[in-house]
Amino acid sequence: MSDEAPTPPPARSRLRRAGGVPAQLATALRTPARTAQPLFAQAPKAWQRLLPHAVVGIFVVTLLPVTITVLTDDYGAAGGWAGALGVAQTVPLLLALTRPLPAWLLVLGADVLGALLLTRADEVGGHAWPWPPMTLIGYLVLMACLGLRASVRTLVGVWLATGAVSLVLALFRPAGTTDTSALLFVLSGTVLALTGALRGLGDARQRIAEQEVISEAERSRRTLLEERARIARELHDVVAHHMSVITVQADSAPYRIAGMPEPVREEFAAIAASARESLGEMRRLLTVLRGDGTNGGGEGTALAPQPGIGRLQQLVEATVRAGQPVELSLAAGAVGVAPPAVDLSAYRIVQEALANVVRHAPGATTRVAVTADEDEVLVLVVNGPARDAVVEVESSGTGHGLVGMRERVRLTGGTLDTGPLPDGGFRVAARLPLGDGAGPTGPVVPDAAKDTNEEGS
Incomplete structure (x- = not known):
């Protein structure tokens, strides 16, 4: 048997068992421990871990051709620029699963470049600017990925940076266009707030589960130490009896054995003195073990025969x-x-x-x-x-x-x-x-299973 307290189950397993589907969602939303891990890497099931890849892949596959088509047909942008902007604005969304902040910088730069190029497009008038509908959708998907991974400080910084960029681009707004700066600012803030709250819920539940595991381990260890102290208090009487016998035998030896040489008498006297000193040390040890009496029972219990x-x-x-x-x-x-x-x-x-x-x-x-x-x-x-x-x-x-x-x-x-x-x-x-080899190093076979007979013991 190990001297350590029983090891509780992992926090993530306890969290899943305790809360069902909400707990699994909270686990899935938990921020990965390493930045290189993809979104939902801590999800308990395989389909949950693959879900972000599938969702982002669908958006990329859908937005890429739609962006190129809208830029060329509705805004009158050149085909080469439209294709380059479509790739730059949508493909980095795949990076958002593992590194959302670099992906945001790439997408924001591509969106700003696209807005500036659209100021010279032939048919920009009467359309949304600086953020076309495809840009809005892609940017909000990116905000969702970022909200599930980044800290609150980072999310606030991203949101303010989005507003600042929109404010600066408003200075170059072409005539006759529909301004979408405020729309993106409001929608991005809403998405960041919702996803950040979900991620915070997952982190909070994880911390609670981990704290419960720590508390349970401490309770188990405290129980173990209290039981060992109680056993030590009970064994005091056993050891004290043997030490008392040694003391009495050593003190009475010169009277029971006639003709004992003086060196032998001195040796027995030294043995008796050492035994009495040991008894005194044991009394002080017992005082420490009993403490204030809350663990050892009343005085009557302490003095009762074992x-x-x-x-x-x-x-x-x-x-x-x-x-x-x-x-x-x-x-x-x-x-x-x-x-x-x-x-x-x-x-x-x-x-x-x-x-x-x-x-x-x-x-x-x-x-x-x-x-x-x-x-x-x-x-x-x-x-x-x-x-x-x-x-x-x-x-x-x-x-x-x-x-x-x-x-x-x-x-x-x-x-x-x-x-x-x-x-x-x-x-x-x-x-x-019963042999002399008995001691605390002997093995203890763990109980085969535990049922309700152990609960509350």
Whole structure:
């Protein structure tokens, strides 16, 4: 088992699952992380990623011949200039999918050049100037692409630049033409505002999803650290007992063993002094772990003896009195054979498992089995499907459920296997070694799957 907190799913996957079609649209509108990426590169589906290419391609294929035809037939422009302007004003729209700002500069330059050339066209009078209808449509398509990619500051600058260019061109307006400067200024601003708002919606939803992922990771890590601190507080009594025994044995050795040489007496005295100093350091460590008492419970809880396998019968009886049918199978050799850390871990694993059953499968028949041999203690808790409505009726657990089980198993160097059963029940199986090799480096088998028994644990 890794020491890290569980890794949440990616923000983009959570966003898609959480909001359906609106969330997918927001993801599609998200600004690509790299400028070379095409528009909608972050869209979740292939057709959404191809949609901008298809739309812009249709506009280019349509506007190119229409622009050349209108310039030659309606405005009386020369065929060569009309063809060059048609290409310059429409083909750069394809660049707008990846680099909209350079595409805008190219199109704006071509449109300005076209407006100046049209001042000398034979039939410009009575037509729109400086922006013919084809130029208006192409420019608005470009504004849509730019609005979905650029920042607000850039969009405002583009809009103001469009107005300034239109104002300057008004000084060269041919007589008898219809001025379209104000029309382009208003329409381009509207398109930029709408597409910029859509893009901003996508960015906002993305940031919210990413923040939720960060918050969930922090909560998972905090839960893990709190559970480890709680386990450390409980193990203090176990270690303190052994240190006290060492102190007593070292202090009493000169009285129990007659004829002990003076150097040996001094050695035992040094051992006893070191043990007492270690006990003092442990008390200070426990004070730090308990903090203000909000995590460790009241003073009575801190001073109470730590439970073990021998108290499982009392735990099961209390659960049965609460209305939960529980059967306990406790092997005769399982009591008193386990080291204190393993003894405490086995009890807490059963306690957490029963608390989860009461929370998430009330009324389900539950079987608890604890066996032991010379090498390990085996803990098995199996419950059937819930027979009653799932309500919160028990609050004596730690609130950390499977996280606490994994940490306790990791502490002893054992393995943990949890997961749902085919009939809707749940299984918790733990193996706790009794040998000297038990320690936090032992493997933990991840739970095969998680169902509602883990939620809220």
